[in-house]
Amino acid sequence: MMNGKQFRDSLRKLKPEIYYMGEKIDNVVDHPAFTPHVNAAAMTYEMAEAPQFEELLTVKSHLTGAKINRFTHVHHSHDDLVKKVKMLRTIGQQTGSCFQRCVGHDAMNAVYSVTHDIDKKLGTEYHKRFTAFLKEVQSKDLMIAGAMTDSKGDRSLSPSQQADPDLYVHVVEKKADGIVVRGAKEHLTGGVNSHGHLVMPTSALKKEDADYAVSFFVPVDTAGLIHIFGRQSNDTRKCDCSLDQGNAEFGSVGGEALVVFDNVFIPWQNVFMCGEYEFAGDIVERFATAHRQNYGGCKTGLADALIGATYALSEVQGTVKAGHIREKLVDMVQLAETLYCCSIACSCQGIQMPAGNYMADPLLANITKLNVTKNVYEIARLAQDISGGVLATTPSEIDWKDGRIGKYVDKYMKGVASVPAETRIRLVRLIEAMTCGTALVEAMHGAGSPQAQRIMIGRQANLEHKKRLAQKLAKVGEQPHFVS
Numbered sequence: 418m419m420n421g422k423q424f425r426d427s428l429r430k431l432k433p434e435i436y437y438m439g440e441k442i443d444n445v446v447d448h449p450a451f452t453p454h455v456n457a458a459a460m461t462y463e464m465a466e467a468p469q470f471e472e473l474l475t476v477k478s479h480l481t482g483a484k485i486n487r488f489t490h491v492h493h494s495h496d497d498l499v500k501k502v503k504m505l506r507t508i509g510q511q512t513g514s515c516f517q518r519c520v521g522h523d524a525m526n527a528v529y530s531v532t533h534d535i536d537k538k539l540g541t542e543y544h545k546r547f548t549a550f551l552k553e554v555q556s557k558d559l560m561i562a563g564a565m566t567d568s569k570g571d572r573s574l575s576p577s578q579q580a581d582p583d584l585y586v587h588v589v590e591k592k593a594d595g596i597v598v599r600g601a602k603e604h605l606t607g608g609v610n611s612h613g614h615l616v617m618p619t620s621a622l623k624k625e626d627a628d629y630a631v632s633f634f635v636p637v638d639t640a641g642l643i644h645i646f647g648r649q650s651n652d653t654r655k656c657d658c659s660l661d662q663g664n665a666e667f668g669s670v671g672g673e674a675l676v677v678f679d680n681v682f683i684p685w686q687n688v689f690m691c692g693e694y695e696f697a698g699d700i701v702e703r704f705a706t707a708h709r710q711n712y713g714g715c716k717t718g719l720a721d722a723l724i725g726a727t728y729a730l731s732e733v734q735g736t737v738k739a740g741h742i743r744e745k746l747v748d749m750v751q752l753a754e755t756l757y758c759c760s761i762a763c764s765c766q767g768i769q770m771p772a773g774n775y776m777a778d779p780l781l782a783n784i785t786k787l788n789v790t791k792n793v794y795e796i797a798r799l800a801q802d803i804s805g806g807v808l809a810t811t812p813s814e815i816d817w818k819d820g821r822i823g824k825y826v827d828k829y830m831k832g833v834a835s836v837p838a839e840t841r842i843r844l845v846r847l848i849e850a851m852t853c854g855t856a857l858v859e860a861m862h863g864a865g866s867p868q869a870q871r872i873m874i875g876r877q878a879n880l881e882h883k884k885r886l887a888q889k890l891a892k893v894g895e896q897p898h899f900v901s
């Protein structure tokens with residue numbers, strides 16, 4: 418396994434093509450716009466080394482028996498699923514920000530099981546290839562980014578109906594030694610600081626869309642692969658003064674990129690689906706289930722830090738003894754722990770797949786994520802309520818340190834007399850970073866927008882069964898002894 422330093426060094430050796438704010442970025446590890454994201458991802462390596470987190474962050478590989486980082490593991494029990502959730506909460510508590518590595522982890526679990534099913538039905542050899550890839554990921558302890566969302570163009574049209582065929586990633590050429598792909602994947606969490614991307618289709622597909630049914634691994638510095646890093650709210654603060662960032666070490670979001678595939682060559686050994694359109698929907702559903710399972714883990718870890726910051730600020734501001742502040746803090750805890758309950762429940766109810774691996778219960782995993790789209794906003798609302806308007810009006814670190822006006826900022830930003838103004842400013846900035854702008858959008862749309870969860874919940878809700886239950890009680894129609 419790699420440690421944090423080895424992870425950073427391994428990234429420095431790569432030469433991916435990355436752009437941000439008109440600049441070509443040669444080194445993400447040491448560039449202030451990216452360092453917090455690298456630090457957050459590095460925690461998945463550093464905590465694996467720490468004895469107190471070993472049980473959560475490491476596991477025995479089912480392929481080799483070797484001790485591996487859990488982020489490279491394919492779950493093989495309910496315990497594995499539960500430990501994933503606990504691991505995410507534990508890391509989130511330390512980073513207060515997205516640590517990114519889960520997307521590729523979930524992608525690997527999805528592709529592992531679907532390649533097995535494709536091979537079984539069609540006699541292909543994708544699972545063998547994928548298993549060889551997975552062994553390499555495990556032995557080198559690689560960070561893989563999961564790449565699912567296409568740019569999609571006109572949402573009312575299928576991939577092959579789009580005016581521009583590149584709006585979904587597709588195969589443009591098949592060669593003896595591999596395939597050539599073109600298109601783009603969006604919102605790639607951790608994409609610029611991963612070793613490579615595991616690409617999957619973005620939706621269920623029909624026969625006419627077979628060219629879009631493609632899954633493969635691509636190293637981050639492959640020719641033709643272009644990363645365009647997204648802007649985040651307050652991102653220029655990363656490059657001026659550190660205190661105003663709120664969470665200078667780990668940032669407030671994962672760091673997402675638009676990744677363009679400009680005729681990228683993929684050798685066959687890295688291709689895990691090529692034209693088997695009838696399995697595209699399975700990859701999407703299994704990946705979505707795995708990633709939605711997570712959100713009551715990582716977001717609860719973040720909420721732990723946010724609740725702590727809000728509590729600490731109320732002490733500094735002298736409001737901590739007010740009854741309504743206590744009540745609101747308890748409400749925040751209830752909202753957060755509800756999410757955790759959901760993630761633990763969908764893990765305990767996980768199902769074994771034909772490949773032998775385990776996947777969370779899809780209905781409960783989707784419920785988890787749909788709750789996140791509401792509870793995280795409500796937690797943030799309560800944090801902002803308790804904090805006060807100072808969240809939006811605090812002067813900058815530059816003015817606080819200014820020779821002429823700094824003394825006024827210091828004097829009037831103070832809360833209770835015994836605590837320096839700096840403590841209050843730091844807590845305010847942390848709460849601002851965790852509850853404003855991009856950080857919240859992640860809770861809404863990460864792992865798929867709420868409507869995607871509603872569709873999957875609707876599909877699995879079995880309303881007919883519920884109707885039969887009601888009909889029996891109301892003495893309408895057939896009256897079986899037990900409704901099944």
Ligand code: SF4
Pocket residue numbers: 505514515516517518519520606671708711712715716859863
């Ligand atoms: Fe992991 Fe959470 Fe970030 Fe998704 S949002 S990558 S589950 S930390």
Ligand code: FE
Pocket residue numbers: 606859863864
């Ligand atoms: Fe996410």
